[in-house]
Amino acid sequence: MSTSSGTPESWISSFCSLLGHEYFAEVSEDFIEDDFNLTGLQNQVAMYKEALEMILDVEPEEDEDDEEEEEEDEEDISGDVRDGPGGRERRHHSRVASDLSVIESSAEMLYGLIHQRFICSRAGIQQMSEKYELGHFGVCPRTNCNQTRTLPVGLSDIPGEDTVKLFCPSCLDVYVPPNSRFQTVDGAFFGRTFGALFLLTFPEYDLSRSGAETTANLGRAAADEHGMINGMYARNIAPGLGRGKIYEPRIYGFRVSEVARSGPRMQWLREKPDDVAILDEASNFAEEHGAESDDDDESMNMNSGRPAARRRLAAANNPALRQRQGQNGSPMNVDANGAESEL
């Protein structure tokens, strides 16, 4: 411990400064030392103990006895994970280079998995926001997003499934990082949650600040400063989408018709209502179905009336319809909660 805090190049900072590891935050040692934060990782990483020591720059030779015990623990664990290298474990007293490289790779895996948890913690997300401010994660390649800064995300929380991707808060889509060196970074080291959680944690970020239309955006921001819709500032709901931000195919200036075989079919993906207020389904429902919305019973009746009519037309065994009926109950709950959250 004493050595690691003193040396400028800890394992963690040297790992984060490697080429291709630019997206990683430096997980604080306090976070790693709290066993609660590591719950369950023992079963996911081979040679867990050694890997953890490597990450924390703890010298295994420091106290022989302790290490002996740990070694035994570790053998039990790793025995489950990999059955092959039992023989290699036994001659750990003279740790060979191949052993070190195995530990090195499990240390990277372990660090990645801790990192996935860390960047969703308060300290971690703060550190990531600093990196975001500095533009460490690159910008969206989409033309109409005007260089909005992106966030690294994974498409899976399980390691080994997919590489890291970039989430653009402006068009709510994910992109492959432009540089191929990131194609070796596991997406699980960032996780599925981080991107969306970041936007919820820092709702006041002006997402298009680095864009070309900063000034235009400022004007708009002043207009709807207080506009909160569905728990986000209205101006921050997909600012890169909607009218004027959708590519319109043209030939010699004439728009290609939707009816053409090669006509536009994907514009919905970049669509956004001109007035985002219509996305506030809960309040709209409350308005539409009686301003006396406290009166749950009445709206419930109205609501169940419609599906009943529809059901008569539909085949009785249509699962999608039944699903919808079930769904129709829930906007009621939403009604109350939506009102609360607006307060």
Add this chain to the structure above:
Amino acid sequence: MDDYGTESDSDYTSYWRDWFISSRGNEYFCEIDEEYLTDRFNLTGLNTEVQYYQYALDLVTDVFDLDCDDEMRETIEKSARHLYGLVHARYIVTTRGLAKMLEKYKKADFGKCPRVMCNSHPLLPMGLSDIPNLKPVKLYCARCEDTYNPKSSRHASIDGAYFGTSFHNILFQVYPALVPAKSAERYVPRVYGFKVHAAAALVRWQNGVRDDMRRRLRKMEVESGFKDGEDELDEEDDDVDEDEELQQQQQLTEYRGGGGAAAAAAAAATGPSVGVGGEAQMGSVA
């Protein structure tokens, strides 16, 4: 410029156009036929656009024999590149030009779509304007029908007018069989497995827009081009058919509400989802 000086002066084996399209940064260009370049009709109006038009044209067609200083030569060289680009925009919408660009497209010479859900679909170069010196070249993905910035800065500085606003659309008009199947697959932001309310509401609305479009197209008996995820959409389509009977009596607005509900039901069936209240709570916790 060194390449040019040594190679084309020495021999007739290497031509200016060969050098141009093979030099670094010019990977997006295809070679323009000699016949096309020498037909004056194809160059109509370019003489006012390009400085030292005649010399530049001579250089491009390898008949340049003016003795001049390096500075002059550099200027003419620059004009020649500009001229080539402008002719290129006209050439690539001809039958032969389209075929050449198609070859490059198939080899993914223009790069691949960065959007994850497009699965590295090849891109096509395009301009956002037909007037030179306004906007740099962009890349068009036929799968998501959106435009992207080139990855490398040496491509990002090419003038978009050298490809034009029409080329990529004409290509798919001429080769309709090449229009890629569209996919409804998309990314949905989640926090610990739960959809985020603001994004999920937008996704529901967008799905409604898409379903409206598919319904419109079906009425006109036009192929909508959505190939994958057909099974998943089928359920929705059944709904839609039944809804369509209702629609004759109902208002369009009310109908849209129905479509939204269907999308919500489908979403609930496919993945973990919480009600609006739960999502709002997520927001307030964070």
